[in-house]
Amino acid sequence: DLYSNENKDLPEELTEKYTLTRVLGRGACGEVRLAFAKGSCEKFACKIVSKKKFSVGGNTPISMASQVMGEVKILKALKHPCIIKIEEVIDTKDVLYIVLELVDGGELFDRVVSVNQFSEPVAKLLFYQMVSAIKYLHDQNITHRDLKPENILLCGENNETLVKVTDFGLSKFVDGGSLMKTFCGTPTYLAPEILVTAGSGTYTKAIDNWSLGVILFILLSGYPPFSDERKDMDLPKQIMGGHYDFPKKYWDNISEQAIDLIKKLMTTDPKKRITINDAIQHPWFKDDEMKTKANKLMYPQADGMVPPILVWLLYTLLTNEFYCSEKIAE
Numbered sequence: 001d002l003y004s005n006e007n008k009d010l011p012e013e014l015t016e017k018y019t020l021t022r023v024l025g026r027g028a029c030g031e032v033r034l035a036f037a038k039g040s041c042e043k044f045a046c047k048i049v050s051k052k053k054f055s056v057g058g059n060t061p062i063s064m065a066s067q068v069m070g071e072v073k074i075l076k077a078l079k080h081p082c083i084i085k086i087e088e089v090i091d092t093k094d095v096l097y098i099v100l101e102l103v104d105g106g107e108l109f110d111r112v113v114s115v116n117q118f119s120e121p122v123a124k125l126l127f128y129q130m131v132s133a134i135k136y137l138h139d140q141n142i143t144h145r146d147l148k149p150e151n152i153l154l155c156g157e158n159n160e161t162l163v164k165v166t167d168f169g170l171s172k173f174v175d176g177g178s179l180m181k182t183f184c185g186t187p188t189y190l191a192p193e194i195l196v197t198a199g200s201g202t203y204t205k206a207i208d209n210w211s212l213g214v215i216l217f218i219l220l221s222g223y224p225p226f227s228d229e230r231k232d233m234d235l236p237k238q239i240m241g242g243h244y245d246f247p248k249k250y251w252d253n254i255s256e257q258a259i260d261l262i263k264k265l266m267t268t269d270p271k272k273r274i275t276i277n278d279a280i281q282h283p284w285f286k287d288d289e290m291k292t293k294a295n296k297l298m299y300p301q302a303d304g305m306v307p308p309i310l311v312w313l314l315y316t317l318l319t320n321e322f323y324c325s326e327k328i329a330e
């Protein structure tokens with residue numbers, strides 16, 4: 001078949017289970033290919049990560065490799081509807097193959113570009129799912145470190161769809177430390193404290209909250225809060241000084257609450273920045289219609305289920321009934 005030659009130079013432990021086909025996307029740390037599980041033909045996304053980058057003199061430092069596997073072990077244990085599931089990891093000498101859940105709706109980044117900006121209700125539905133996913137990560141003491149629209153995938157073609165956060169945690173190990181990676185990309189989503197301390201500061205969860213603020217800004221307006229087009233101030237200075245604003249032209253019909261949440265997330269002082277737990281309680285999210293939609297997307301099987309308390313009650317009544325009738329018979 002078309003790909004047999006490409007599958008030829010893949011390791012046996014991968015090709016005995018999966019057939020890799022077209023490229024789905026290329027990240028900073030390798031490419032993602034569509035994979036079919038042999039037998040079931042179930043579809044997956046296989047992230048191919050070269051470990052070469054941070055190997056010293058050809059042999060990957062053991063600690064790094066075991067750290068990567070340690071990291072993956074944690075990520076495998078994560079279970080949240082808005083977090084991409086890791087199916088399995090095939091670790092070979094030079095390359096790491098991470099088999100992940102496949103989603104078909106593409107990246108949020110591309111969707112924002114195509115719709116220009118989302119309506120506030122749709123932006124709220126999508127953002128609420130992201131905040132739920134990051135809250136779950138932070139509750140497990142995991143920091144994503146690289147939140148951006150490219151790492152947020154959409155499950156469906158319509159805009160009111162399930163969101164999946166991907167590439168969490170791995171970036172700090174797999175790319176030879178996100179510090180290196182952090183300073184090689186454009187810092188559009190990068191929190192000021194990383195620029196101020198040139199990364200020597202301690203990574204905290206607060207950096208994820210800043211990135212979420214930048215993402216929300218883009219979802220609602222269609223353009224980024226900081227840009228390197230500005231002549232008077234370069235990007236790092238804009239970020240470190242928190243020099244962003246809400247020009248009426250783009251923000252006139254956006255609610256005060258949405259803008260308030262952006263301001264609280266994009267607070268330059270990480271100590272004053274809103275936490276994810278406070279963010280999810282923000283008044284902007286006090287919206288039952290949105291929450292009902294979000295819960296239907298995140299927990300579809302929960303629809304029309306008999307509430308557990310009723311199941312217990314029925315069970316108790318039935319067993320007691322039976323028990324009593326047995327006793328009476330005696």
Ligand SMILES: c1ccc2c(c1)[nH]c1[nH]cn[n+]12
Nearest residue numbers: 024032045100101102103166
């Ligand atoms: C990590 C990176 C990209 C991914 C992914 C997991 N799953 C999936 N489905 C389509 N693209 N893609």
